[in-house]
Amino acid sequence: MSNSEPSVRPATRRCLATTSLAGCFGCHMALLDIDERLFELIERVDIDRSPLTDIKRCGRCDIGLVEGGICNAENVHVLREFRRQCKLLVAVGACAINGGLPAQRNHLDLGQCLQEVYLTGPGIVHGQVPDDPELPLPLDKVHPVHEVVRVDYFIPGCPPSGDALWKFITDLLDGRTPRLGHPLLHFD
Amino acid sequence: MDARSLSIDGLPVPFDDGQTIMDASLAAGIFIPHLCHHPQFTPQGSCKLCTVRANGRYVSACTMPASEGMEVESNTPELNDKRRTMLQMLFVEGNHFCPSCEKSGDCLLQALAYELEMLGPHFPQFYPDRPVDASHPDVLLDFNRCILCELCVRASRDVDGKSVFALSGRGIGKHLIVNAESGRLADTDFSLADKAAHVCPVGVIIAKRRGFAVPIGQRRFDGEPISRRVDWLARRRADDEEEQ
Ligand code: SF4
Ligand code: SF4
Ligand code: FES
Numbered sequence: 525m526s527n528s529e530p531s532v533r534p535a536t537r538r539c540l541a542t543t544s545l546a547g548c549f550g551c552h553m554a555l556l557d558i559d560e561r562l563f564e565l566i567e568r569v570d571i572d573r574s575p576l577t578d579i580k581r582c583g584r585c586d587i588g589l590v591e592g593g594i595c596n597a598e599n600v601h602v603l604r605e606f607r608r609q610c611k612l613l614v615a616v617g618a619c620a621i622n623g624g625l626p627a628q629r630n631h632l633d634l635g636q637c638l639q640e641v642y643l644t645g646p647g648i649v650h651g652q653v654p655d656d657p658e659l660p661l662p663l664d665k666v667h668p669v670h671e672v673v674r675v676d677y678f679i680p681g682c683p684p685s686g687d688a689l690w691k692f693i694t695d696l697l698d699g700r701t702p703r704l705g706h707p708l709l710h711f712d
Numbered sequence: 713m714d715a716r717s718l719s720i721d722g723l724p725v726p727f728d729d730g731q732t733i734m735d736a737s738l739a740a741g742i743f744i745p746h747l748c749h750h751p752q753f754t755p756q757g758s759c760k761l762c763t764v765r766a767n768g769r770y771v772s773a774c775t776m777p778a779s780e781g782m783e784v785e786s787n788t789p790e791l792n793d794k795r796r797t798m799l800q801m802l803f804v805e806g807n808h809f810c811p812s813c814e815k816s817g818d819c820l821l822q823a824l825a826y827e828l829e830m831l832g833p834h835f836p837q838f839y840p841d842r843p844v845d846a847s848h849p850d851v852l853l854d855f856n857r858c859i860l861c862e863l864c865v866r867a868s869r870d871v872d873g874k875s876v877f878a879l880s881g882r883g884i885g886k887h888l889i890v891n892a893e894s895g896r897l898a899d900t901d902f903s904l905a906d907k908a909a910h911v912c913p914v915g916v917i918i919a920k921r922r923g924f925a926v927p928i929g930q931r932r933f934d935g936e937p938i939s940r941r942v943d944w945l946a947r948r949r950a951d952d953e954e955e956q
Pocket of ligand 1: 711807808809810811813814815816817819820821822857914915916
């Protein structure tokens with residue numbers, strides 16, 4: 525191989541995975557809010573498991589973005605897979621960080637919740653609590669991601685803005701410590 | 713008599729007799745994080761967010777009298793780390809779901825979390841069960857967000873002369889109570905005109921039907937971080953909390 529020509533290697537490509545657990549996909553929508561910067565993103569990263577690619581299993585990745593908290597058994601499995609496969613695991617959004625909206629059920633009894641929603645609530649006839657074995661079992665309480673696995677970074681917001689996500693991701697890709705100052709850092 | 717002064721992070725700051733470190737810093741426009749302090753009320757030094765090192769010793773800036781030549785360290789990574797940890801403990805002890813909180817953007821707890829770059833709670837969440845009290849026609853009490861700063865207690869007792877609020881219990885069981893046999897706010901003489909209705913630094917004492925009159929994104933600390941609102945913090949009066 526000749527050394528005479530300067531190599532035009534693209535900057536190292538990184539691999540990114542994303543998932544939505546007990547979330548509303550708002551954080552993923554916010555990621556799409558980076559608009560035309562998506563083109564730059566896919567120049568710089570390969571996207572592995574993600575609702576954007578529909579890949580179902582996560583391979584080795586550099587960055588894993590996790591939206592949503594942990595409300596059922598499947599969430600736990602997916603989260604553990606992400607932790608195993610991703611060098612950096614990032615909790616994205618209010619639900620991943622402190623349980624968010626789904627965790628508002630935490631002071632209620634789960635059995636009573638299911639009863640009311642599926643059996644005794646207004647307008648229900650011949651109700652039945654779903655028990656298909658395909659359905660993941662709900663957890664007694666909703667938990668934030670950091671209570672189940674180690675988390676490397678947090679991006680707060682409900683959802684974080686596209687600008688905040690972009691700042692964070694480009695900081696990481698460029699080798700800077702990610703930092704969200706005012707006004708990108710917000711909890712609402 | 714010569715003007716007396718201390719230093720905060722190396723800056724000379726004048727003070728008058730009887731002033732605390734916090735008084736002097738607020739007058740000089742220097743930001744020291746604080747939650748339970750309010751310039752209109754006797755300081756009680758309970759939240760410890762204002763912890764500084766004065767001549768090498770940890771003290772609460774809001775209760776420590778200023779003294780000549782005192783060297784105060786405040787904005788240091790070490791102190792800010794400790795403050796961030798205290799904030800994280802306050803967040804996990806209650807239920808702080810900011811996206812649904814009417815105080816979001818105007819909240820001192822949240823603004824300090826932004827200022828000190830608190831990104832996550834670090835500790836496990838307590839998820840305490842604290843039912844709200846919506847009994848009063850004009851005011852909602854959402855105990856989920858109470859940080860036990862006692863500003864409402866002080867305002868109701870010392871300014872309104874009503875003693876509507878008190879803290880009860882000890883340690884982690886400590887909580888805010890309402891002074892009525894039923895425990896309900898509706899059964900007190902509390903009114904929206906009380907000072908105590910306007911001092912809560914977080915989203916516990918909420919005026920009904922105001923909600924999101926100022927949209928999220930246009931609120932006090934959305935525009936500027938709290939460290940740049942020292943003038944507002946210093947001149948705050950219980951009756952003009954609503955003023956931007
Ligand atoms: S009181 Fe402040 S920190 Fe708590 S939920 Fe409301 S805005 Fe957030
Ligand atoms: S209700 Fe508000 S003012 Fe009263 S103790 Fe709790 S946080 Fe402080
Ligand atoms: S502000 Fe000084 S202890 Fe709370």
